[in-house]
Amino acid sequence: MNRRLLRAEWTKFRSVPAWVRAGAAAALMILVFPVLGMGGAGGGESTQVPIGPDGVAVSDGYYFVHRPLSGDGRITVQVASLTSARAPQAGAVPWAKAGLIVTAGPDLGSRYAAVMVTGGHGVRMQHDYLHDRAGQPAAARWLRLTRSGDTITGEASADGATWSEIDTVRLPGLPATVRAGLFVACPPRVDGIGTAVDAATAEFGEPELSGGWPAETWTGDQIGAHTATFAGYPRGVTGGFAPAGDGFTVTGAGDLAPATRGDLPVGAAPSDLLYGTFPALIVIVVVATLMMTTEYRYQMIRTTLSAGTGRIRVLAAKAVVIAGVTFATTLAAAAVAVPLWTRLVRGLGIYVFPAPPGDLLRAEAGTAALLAVVAVLALAVGTILRRSATAVTAVVAVTVLPYFLALIPFMPPPMARWLTEVTPVAALAMQQTLIRYPQVDTIYTPANGYYPLPPWAGMAVLCGYTTLALAVAAVLLRRRDA
Template sequence: MTTVTPPRRPSTVIVGRDGFPQLLRAEWTKLRTVRRWGLTLLGAVLVTVLISLFSASSSRLDLAGGGSTAPTGPGGQPIRDDFTFVHRTLPADGSITARVTGPTGVRPDRAPEWAKAGVLVKENTESGSDYAALMITPGHGVRFQSDFTRDVAGGAASAGKPHWLRLTRAGATVTAYASADGRGWHEIGTSRIDRSTGAVTVGLFVASPNAQSMKRAFGNVSISDNPSRSSARFDEVTVKGAVSGTDWQRTDVGQDGGRQGDGGQGSGQQNSGQQGELVRSGGTFTVSGSGDIAPGTPMQPDLVATSLNGSQLGLVLIAALGVLFITAEYRRGMIRTTFVASPRRGRVLVAKAVVVGAVAFAAGLVASLASYLLSMPVLRDNGHKPPLFPEFALTDGLVLRAVLGTAALLALIAVLALGLGALLRSTAAAITTVIVVIVLPLILVSVLPLGLSQWLQRLTPVAGFAIQETTPRYDQVSSLCLPEDGCYPQGALAGFATLAAYAVVVLGIAVWRIRKRDA
């Protein structure tokens, strides 16, 4: 009698082999055993490093004029600290209160949105010394600013209507208060200045930053960066704790060492320095000035992003690997064998995504580390040095974010390319799509009008490159920066999240589609 053994069903074949760890191992084995895929990864690393080095060596800075002599802030960053200051000495604790009307534009007629007029406590009249300032701005209401980078909103202020401002000093602590009517006061915030004991200067100030605009048409950039001048009126000015017997002095901080004038006693008496102007009539002060007290925003490229520029070409090879990792199986018909061994197709695609993403991250990390370490000395040799440019170390938080973020960026691009390959099932079509949605926008942002360039940076997958940006952007400063210099309209994490969303959505659609279609 012959015993016939029934054939095993496909589901029986994969018992013990369809777990996710087993899928990961199988996909990893596929990837590492195909020699040309390993060469593609190596090529991506080499292209990234070499293009980064070329970009660094091509970025030369002409310092024939001696470089920047601007003061630096507490963190070593360039700052602006030039404005008109009408002040008295405050030997110990005390306060200054004033009713402020303005600022209004003198040149041009409309004051810049971040023109400033208000009360100020400053360590001394030296440019770069510590301070706390409470001010009115034409475009952003009442603001409390300190440390050159800290900015706190203090409420709305109607244009042309007076607003009462007050700063009180208690040791090293300065507290800001504002009032719409001079009776009901609300606290805005506190700050500390370096000098906890001893005399400080307190007074009234006006600053008016440059009126800036930038346009681009047909690849040509036109930049307008003109000095402005604004004016404000101060009355009901009281200083508690000031040195008795002293009068107001005007100092143009940061201008020729600080030009000074007397208090302008008498109706209509006027004193003009290089920048500032004070007209005093009884208890009313009319102050005009230019400049700014704020973080510096030089129109310079982001050095860390420059050192990682090669990733913009290296991504093409990473994307090619992501596409081939799925389309090669479709082209050769091996995908049927894969799905017979592992019928849960969605899990197969997710396993492929994990493997190719991990491999791309590892290769991207090697490439970004090498690019940064090799390119940064070249940039320094080409003149990109402090104080015009900050000093960087690999252990700095922003640098680490950029280097690790570049590796994660390439991993997401690999996953995105894998999803496109699964949807299109054509190597040529999928790689062409990657080039259209990622590489082409990277080229266009340097030639399109700025509005369109920023739209591409915000809404397309190239938003992920914002993770490479290390130049601080401050909301309280209007700055000019070209998209091709590494300036993204959104934050670094928001841009990276945009790319991640593209990768997840495309992979999700591919998982859904692969379950519905025949292999």
């Protein structure tokens, strides 16, 4: 790259005060717009968010039929049936759960290990909300949990005679006396473009106990009923348990799982704290387009190209200048906005989904990078169309409009995902820090902060569009008369 040409283009840029002010305004928008992106009110009257052993928000709600277990022991039971109260088809919500659980105590977010039958995912063993393992045989209806110190082993059987181990897990700090027994949970089911609360009912056989079980009666409790992540019961349905022969019938709602944006719509994610990306993008598109269209409008392009340095080099120099300026200013703004607004939002009592430092750095740098690439895209489109209004409209239509269409509440999730897969908006995946959990069914859409592509794949989509536009611009710039 010719340094003299770069210096000339940089001088042109900073000699237009309106462009410099617009660059500063774009950075300011990233700093002042974040709260507009946060979800609306939701989560019921309670704002208490259960926090699991790993420090993340969790759903900790289920109906628990329990007794104390002192020291080591074992519990075995048959789950004869599992059905949902409101599921439109026969059977149960896919992640409805019924089985055995050992929990460290009554505090929300306590450590636990559970073995369970599910409505549509076979038999599983889960512990501490984040960890899930499938068991065999998938159609097993007999379950067993064994405690030995702080180690819990889960097993399953199809006939109650031949057992297969699902997993053995360690729960550090497990007290000498724990609560253990039967549980039923039923998360909201996905229903079209939203979710609907539901409840599950399970028929248990007689629990078989061995080890340190004091001679006490079974007690039933609804766990987590007054938390922000508990969706409640359908109208006309309540949780509870009742004797059924030698066993029990148990009805429960809620979930034991990591919390998602669907569970905490009023919670904030780092992408919400970068909501100023959108107004900043429009300002940057205007400036980048004007860098080329202004030269055509005032016939300055003849002078620029007459220097004999090569038309492609001129286009490249402009691209480097606008991309460099955009990246530097918006990176500084994003690096300040995320920690600043995180502290302010938490101070207001709003839960902020945590993210590893590396993911936050990627979101901040990725925001600056996608804005820089969009600036180059706008420059290329301006070169192709040579008219400011037309070029700005075209770039905004392909970089902003698809995202706002994806945010429409009645937009079908497949369409919302498609819009953020094949359009330049896919690059917004660089801002995603929320985790898509395979053991949680919810509405994983861009409106909730979940993008269909991984961050770098989304960025590659935008880069592909920009490369194509630059190639067309270079060909036209060489062939056209100035």
